[in-house]
Amino acid sequence: MAQTQTLREVSSVNQRTRNKNQIGQTFGATLKDESALQPKDDNNKVTAQSDIWRKCDVFRRFCRLHSVTGTVTGVVSVSLLPLTSFGDLSPEFFVGMLKAVLPFVFLNIYVGTLNQLTDLDIDKKNKPHYVLASGEYSMGQGKAITAAIGIMGLGTGIIFGSPPLLYGTIIHFLVGTAYSVKLPYLRWKTKPFLAALGIGLHAFNFQLAVFCHIQKYVLGRPLVHPKSFYFVLIFFMLFATVLGVFKDIPDVAGDQAFGIQTYSVRHGKKKVFFICILVLLINYGFAVVTGAVLSSLLLSKLVTVVGHCSLASLLWRRAKSVNLDDDSAVESLYMFLWKLFTAEYVLIQFIR
Structure with missing residues (x-):
């Protein structure tokens, strides 16, 4: 009897040990699985974030957003010229200035992206790092973005209801299109005199439109230059x-x-x-x-x-x-x- 009881106790101890080992193995496996899965989740997050930043960077380079700085600075500077006192710095003035910024920024981007579309073969030789030339955007993507931005430029010029902005945006759009697009009597960039004239006209049109918009339709003063x-x-x-x-x-x-x-x-x-x-x-x-x-x-x-x-x-x-x-x-x-x-x-x- 004593021997039988001893054998039962030994068997019970062995069973408890096996159970502990199974629990330990299961727990250890779970920890290993979690530790194996966690980096994958982090990697997925990092990959997703990297992909978003990459797409933003490609869009920025295609639209050449660095050139927008000059446009915004120009609108702000020319808008300040008609001011005669600090009292003119009203909320209406800043709203009017923003209305001048938006259409010209959109059209500035439109002209740049349109030029890339029409100069694809040339850019592959001269500027292979450009987004279309390098293949980061397809022609379909480039055309869609260019059309959307051009429509926003013209649309804001129309919606804001200021004649100088309307005429200014239409001229900007037409001259920018004539500079690049491959149609009879157009593509001014291939004609040196017209190319230089078109870019000079851009500057003249831009300054005049913004000044007249602020002077007449924001400050409500006669058009005296x-x-x-x-x-x-x-x-x-x-x-x-x-x-x-x-x-x-x-x-x-x-x-x-x-x-x-x-x-x-x-x-x-x-x-x-x-x-x-x-x-x-x-x-x-x-x-x-x-x-x-x-x-x-x-x-x-x-x-x-x-x-x-x-x-x-x-x-x-x-x-x-x-x-x-x-x-x-x-x-x-x-x-x-x-x-x-x-x-x-x-x-x-x-x-x-």
Whole structure:
């Protein structure tokens, strides 16, 4: 009996040990499964987030959203020109300024994306990193985005009910379309004079539309343009025209291959480069004289004279160091010109 009882106790102990081992194995397996699954969940989240950021980055590069900064700065700066006192900074003014920002931002993006659609083969040679040229977007996706943004630009110009904005957005749309689209008598970018004229007209139209919108339909004042505003029109029109010519300098190889007779193709990089820099320096000289004559306060005279002399000096120093055989260096200078263009929107506030 004692031996039988001992055997039963040993058997019971062994059973409890087996049960503990099974529980331990099951618990351990569960922990392993959880630890194996958890990184997968994290990886899925990281992958999803990365995919969203990638899509946002592709959209940003296709729409070239960095160029929107100049448009917004321009609208804000020109909107401030009609103001005569701090009392004009009312909620109605800021709403009116926002109404000017939206259509021109949309149309600025539209013109850029349309140009990529019509220049796909050229960009594959000149700018293979562009979204369409690299295949990150299909032509169908590019067309859909371009059409949607163009409609939003025209739509906001119509909905806001300001005649200057309406006419300004229509002209902006038509000139931007004529610049790129491949139709008879259009595709102005292949005709150097029309290309430069179209870009200069863009600047003239933009400044005039925004100023008239704020002056007449936001502040409710007669359309009287101060002398300083004529300076703004002339300066930016000349600067924009130079930008339109200069941008073709690093694209000579691709333009030659596709028979696009830009000024750089016809006359050579060096000559066009020299003329562009010379015109900009003359433009800055014009700004120095205008600021010294038209600015009523001594501080304003000093800011405009010193400011424009400083920008002209920076331009000259950068231009002297550029190797025209290095397309990336010329492209870098082109982007610097856009920074100078944007900086002018600050200085024009002192010419009053």
